[in-house]
Amino acid sequence: MDSRPFDVLLYGAGGFTGRQTVAYFAAHAPAGLRWALAGRHLDRLEAARAAAVGPSRPAQVLKADSRDRASVDTVVSRARVVLNTAGPFALYGDPVVDACVRFRTHYVDITGETTWVADLIQRHHARAAADGVRIIPFCGVDSVPSDLGAFLLVRFLRAQGVGCGPVKAAFRLRGGLNGGTVASAIQLFESGQAYRAQEPFLLDGPAAHTPEEVAASVDPLRPRWDADFGRWLAPFVMAPVNTRVVRRSAALAALAGEAYGAHFAYQEYLSVKSRLQASAMAAGLSVFQAALGSPARHLLKRLLPGPGTGPSEDVITSGWLRCDFLAVGEDGRKAYGLVRDTGDPGNAITVKCLCESALALAQDAARLPGGTGRGGILTPAVGLGDVLVERLRARGMVLSASSSPP
């Protein structure tokens, strides 16, 4: 591995999110880290390199189009870690992950495409696990805050000798929308896969669940008052992704002998001020999903941001995210969690989570959970755990668990 010329390869670095990963690495990559850019348009990669200001510079810019598998093999085989922002991942991701598994290159991305990852698990989990290759999707705002927030609560209760029961999470956030995210949502419906995404344990693999567990884990559709949070809760657009990821973390942890708890369950919501707002959010989400599933999505394509575009710099810097968690231990005691940060969740926070995940793989291999032998299609909590928590805290993100509300 050390003989490879690059520690980290930023794939898709000419895209809207990709350009921000280049800026993040230029500003924060440690001295001596060898990193390079790759993608299908050299001019866009060169522009990203020229725009990024900071002490660290990319060693090289490499052309690799995911429709040309040989070009992808060439760049992936030269890196220890690949950071991928070329999405929709169901369209462009397979050649990259396939190559990472074959060349034993660790991998992180920011997909929220659960059905794509379900297929990766089928195809690659066993081999990546046997070879100790960490393939870690969902390293953006879907689903790092949810996954690490639940992980910290489980650990907090375990330290008191108590297993973790149900956990609920309530998000508040402000930010913009990327064209790439719209394209990924549309791709899910155009591919006819949207129905699969409703399966509550889509990413668990062979773990069995009782009909009661499944019924308790379906995505909520109605608004409701929550006395614990003292807030109205509405269905949350990211919950069908985040909940599947947290449940996979629980399933993988149980296989590794670190079970979250026999009665662990996870749900999440959007937290709003009033009943009216909660009803409006619930109705808006159903209308949006119905439109995506109908011919009206062609209109949405024209109205919403297109690939390569995203929010203004103002929106990216003025956004924020706050997620409150409540866990009930198996003996009934409660534990409270908080994840909070500033910046647009889909851009500034996503880029921070993703880049720190890649840097953790590149720099902290000996300290990663499960030791150097752990591999598979993993989650942020199972593949990076405390190492990522520490890195994000050092970059200003609040991640906490305690016995009293924050």
Ligand SMILES: NC(=O)c1ccc[n+]([C@@H]2O[C@H](COP(=O)([O-])OP(=O)(O)OC[C@H]3O[C@@H](n4cnc5c(N)ncnc54)[C@H](OP(=O)(O)O)[C@@H]3O)[C@@H](O)[C@H]2O)c1
């Ligand atoms: N999880 C999260 O929190 C989060 C947040 C933001 C975005 N995302 C996801 O990240 C992905 C990218 O979003 P974005 O806003 O950055 O989109 P974008 O600006 O449209 O970027 C897409 C990237 O994919 C590249 N690409 C397209 N076809 C390719 C091919 N055949 N081979 C290699 N690269 C190819 C594009 O290259 P060119 O520039 O050469 O066209 C571009 O670099 C989307 O799937 C989105 O859903 C997730």
